[in-house]
Amino acid sequence: MANARRSADRDSAAYDGRTAATETEEYARNVDTWVNPLMSDVYTALRTAILRGEFAPRQRLIETELTEQYATSRFLLRNALTRLETEGLIELQPNRGARVREISVQEAIEITEIRRVVEGLVAARAAERVTDAEIAFLHDLGESMKAAVQATDMLRYSELNAQLHATVRSIAQHDSATRIIEQLNGQMVRHQFRLSLVPGRPTVSMPEHLAIITAVSSRDPEAAELAMRAHLTSVLDALKAFAGAAATRGAL
Structure with a gap:
């Protein structure tokens, strides 16, 4: 048993x-x-x-x-x-x-104000960490952006614009800032594309992007932060002009 x-x-x-x-x-x-x-x-x-x-x-x-x-x-x-x-x-x-969700121009302006601070920090960090191979890649991106502007291929230019900013974030290796920026960019994407189609806008933003590339490649954190902040200030000005034009059209 x-x-x-x-x-x-x-x-x-x-x-x-x-x-x-x-x-x-x-x-x-x-x-x-x-x-x-x-x-x-x-x-x-x-x-x-x-x-x-x-x-x-x-x-x-x-x-x-x-x-x-x-x-x-x-x-x-x-x-x-x-x-x-x-x-x-x-x-x-x-x-x-x-x-x-529809993002208003005013909200896009507020988002860009936040981006200006955070992306400035990221650009400075990228300048401290950038390698020779990454510098070469940044310069190749700059050449591709110039070619897109010369060919008036604004869709390609918009894609390269996003790639440049993403590359700077990747070089910086600042995970917290990257998460913040990527979430903000998700809400901004339509306005960014519309801005790239504004007549004359690429001729303004192209030198700004090249200045970012030069500053990061020179391993100058202060210059990189200033270049990124200057670029996003320009984006802010364009958004405000866009908002003003829309308000004027609405008043007519």
Whole structure:
């Protein structure tokens, strides 16, 4: 009888062990499926689409359409929408769902004022850390930007503009500042693109970008910070002029 009981106990323990292992493996698979790649994929894809202008400001985001478009579940989609609301890219309205958030020119001005301070700090840090290889890459970027302006390829120039700022952030290796800037840039992207299309704007911003490249490449933190702040002051002036023109049109 005792032997039978011990055998049963061993079988029960083995079963419990297999059950626990199976449940742990199942949980791990669920975590990987629900939280890591798929959730990130939906969030990234939808965020990219919004930033590219595939969804217009104030456009409704219909859950049934999005789950089909991105081949995802409502659970994963809603988690992605919550993250996008936190970034200020969409609005979640009770009983009405989600829509793409419209950023006013005044808000864009306020965001750029913050960027001027933070990106100035980042440029100074980049000048302290830049390597010879990174200097060569910055100069190549500058040449590509000049070529885009000469070819009046404003879409390409806008892309290179974003790449230059991202490269300076990468060189600086200031993670906290990078997170702040990238969140702010997500809200600013439409206004940045519209500014790049303003007649004469690239001829103003191009020398400013080259000044940033020169200062960082010279490993001069003070000059790099001043160059970045001067550039973003110019962006502020352009946004204010844009706001003034819009107000004048509205008054007519």
